[in-house]
Amino acid sequence: MTPDPAAATRAAVNVFRQGLLPIVEIFYSLQGEGGRAGQATVFIRLAGCSLACSFCDTDFRVKREMRLEEVVEEAASYQSPWVCLTGGEPTLFDLKPLCDALHNAGFLIQTETNGMHPRPSWNLDYITVSPKESEGGHLNPWYLDHATEFKYVIDNEDDIARALENPTAGNPIGPALYLQPNALNPEAVRLCIEAIKRNPHRLRLSLQTHKYLQIP
Ligand code: SF4
Structure with a gap:
């Protein structure tokens, strides 16, 4: 959780304007979520965010100002x-x-985004979109055609309804649609399992396996 998200984002933007990258951390671990779960990945965590979600578990203050x-x-x-960016x-x-x-340098690049800002020029290899409509976010339509997967953080039935409102939900060969129970809410796991059993053709379960394994 970031103590003052707006101030953290302003600081990150200032660093970027100076020609440096506003980095929180770079670390090597396993991807814990979604379709790449279990694969070794170098995580590059950027500072700043366009939202300040109530359930955010990330401190996105600048810790390192780095050259590319x-x-x-x-x-x-x-x-x-x-x-993974x-x-x-x-x-x-x-x-x-x-x-x-x-x-x-030979890397394949995944990014994890809230889906508000399209970045076609990055030529990303794997795009994970976690829309945050309940927190004031909006999904840019570009991602409907370019996301590899959508991942919805689930706390309640309203969140599941939002996942099923994704315009790709009716497309049987559309991007993967993951329900990911909020790790702090045991009831959310049950809700996700029931919803997936009701919608077996499109929904899948994503667990934050790194939290269960207690790795970064
Ligand atoms: S979009 Fe993600 S990083 Fe930003 S505030 Fe929400 S949960 Fe945190």
Whole structure:
């Protein structure tokens, strides 16, 4: 949780305007969620966010102000072919130069986004969209054609209804639609399982496996 999300985002924008990348952390672990769960991944967490969700469990204050080359060098010091640009909200910034440099270094790039800011020029390899309509977010239509997967954080039946309102929900070969129970709410797991059993063709369960495994 970020103590003052607006101030954290202003600070991140200021760092970016100075030509540096506002980084929270870079770490090597397993992707815990969605269709890439279990794959080794270098996480590059950007500071700042366009929202301040009530359930946010991420501190997105700037911890490191880094040059692009430093970020790529640190990512390349690990073994994984995958990096994941996460946040905060990585699409707040134009990271095309970083994406180009990571691709040139041989990486495949996943991003995790709230889906408000399209970034077609990044040529992303895997796009995970976690819409936050209940927190004031809105899904940019570009993502309907380009998301690899949608992931809805579930606390209650209203959240499940929002997932089923995704325009791709009726497309049997559309992007994967994951329900991810809020890890702090045991009742949400039951709601997700029941909803998936009622909608077996489209919905899938995503667990925050890294939290169960107690890894970063
Ligand atoms: S969009 Fe994600 S990072 Fe931003 S406030 Fe919401 S939960 Fe936190």
